[in-house]
Amino acid sequence: MRSQPFRVLIIDDSDLAREGIRTILASDPTFEVVAEGQCGEEAVELTGTWMPDIILMDIQMPGIGGLEATKRVKDNFPYVKIVMVTVSDDITHLFDALKRGAQGYLLKHLNPESWHEYLRAIAVDEAPMNRELAFRILKEFSTGEQTNTTESPLTTREREILGLVAEGLSNRDISLRLRISENTVKNHLKNILQKLHLENRVQLTRYAYEQGWMGKW
Template sequence: MKSKITVMLVDDHAVVRAGHRMLLSQYENISVVAETARGEEAYQRYIEIHPGIVVMDINLPGMGGLASIRRIHGRDPYARILAFSVHDEPLYVTRALEAGAKGYVTKSSAPEILVEAIIRLAQGDTFVDPEIAQRMVVQTVTGTDPSSLLATLSAREFDIFRLLVNGRTTREIAEELCLGYKTVANYATQIKSKLNVRTTAEMTCLAYQYGVLNG
């Protein structure tokens, strides 16, 4: 008898976790062994129970999903993390995979896609929602990626960029990411310089253009 695929769900919306738990309970070879609403707790729970698959929402309060993926991956390079997000822009897929995720699906994906992704990751494969993967291939071949400017940001800069354009103040970001106020302010200056904008409002317009708001 094959061992079950153990799964930890990480999402700050209880109703989403409940929906996933109900969906996955229909599969005898998959078992949800833990769930949490925050990245910080996800890291601790991962160390404690070492689930086979982590389904990680990118849009988490506090540490944030991308930072949580990086932290778990830093602890265990073999961790099988499936990024789960409302965003279907290829840039988010790239960032998640760079952080250490092995797969990426969106919240608009069919339930069967989520299940297939979990099984594929458990088998040691990588998996990206087919529709997004197709767009990524087209952009790579044609060189038409509209978000190439944002790709110049480092992982930390991208985290801070997302928080800034979604209305967080420098002080709030410093508290969320456990960084010094001056450190965040310096990052903000670097981000504006790289993106060739002068104000946060201009940066927000850029984020809207590239579809990375509410992340």
């Protein structure tokens, strides 16, 4: 179990929004806010200075904005997990952020308990993907017929788990579906990510589609 809190950087041009986010995180010792910024440029600069584990990033801000800032941060600091924080559930913006490397998104009106649970899942790579978002990813990344190659390094069980991840199932859902422990699912996912040299569920969804493994299990 991690002994140190996850270091969080808050990026939002609204003073009120930053204060609200800071208050939510202060009630959970799992997280520590190390710095705050008001624009995308500061997101890149402060990430290099503070080396946070997680960035909570607003989408629409002055300057380069949250989407471009996300891309620049991930290009320079790929280990950092970025969660978009917005008042809008416009899936187009959220989808664009995920394509640029973000790991997830939170709506500002959600209750604090939902924030804590979701961010803890993001921090340890366990957050499930919204099913509508998964469908959009498949549609966006589809560039022709599925390859359905036999050259994959994954085992049959790993392909099965990957297909379920791409359909939006959480680790717990997968464990119940396959009647295996949640820890077993986590270990399988670690192996899958390492074998495929991928970083997150968005990339796994694209890979599963390209291999033709969607909806087979």
